[in-house]
Amino acid sequence: MQPFTSLGHFNLKATDLQASIDFYAKLGFPEFLRLTQADGRTWIVYLRITDELYIELLPGGTGRAGDQQAAGLNHLCLTTPDIEATAAHLAKVGVPLVSPLDPAKRGVDGNRGMWVVDPDGNRIEIMEMAPSCDQYEAIKAFHATGKATTLKRPI
Structure with missing residues (x-):
């Protein structure tokens, strides 16, 4: 269990x-x-x-969050089914992107993303998961074998 x-x-x-x-x-x-x-x-x-x-x-x-080198929670990731619609929503409600959305760019894992920060500097990744992204493929393999997948990706 x-x-x-x-x-x-x-x-x-x-x-x-x-x-x-x-x-x-x-x-x-x-x-x-x-x-x-x-x-x-x-x-x-x-x-x-x-x-x-x-x-x-x-x-x-007190203080400010967001130190990418500090130990502990580095960022929060929110997923969305439509990253363009989410970017439009954020612009409409006045939440600026820290990293602009590039329609042609995908991360090394196959997903599309953009970033915002909250008032205290906590970094928030917003990600549109691709149907065949590394994470989904690894989960399929994990269910089939019970073992973790290791992939080499350029970063």
Whole structure:
């Protein structure tokens, strides 16, 4: 038996809680629960990705995230079935791309992607998975053999 079924949530500490709530709402993740302390101060805000996957935002963060060399979480990846429509949506709601979408470019894994950052500098990759991308092909092989796939790719 596999002990876990899914990722439940990830937690981000925000320097400006409302700015983070507004940013993630623009990405399509609305607030659905707010927990407060006895004195009424916000303790945790939950944003819905799916009914079983949430973003937990905590107020009171200091400093800036986004150091690509630091140990720990490097970035979050959101998938989309239509990257052009998602790029248009982001432009419409005022979320700038840090790495522009190149319609002709695919990553070494066969997927298309672009990047944004949240108000605290957390990097977010937005990816359109190709039907025959490395990840999907490796999952097929894993189901068939129970073994990991190793691929050499130029980076």
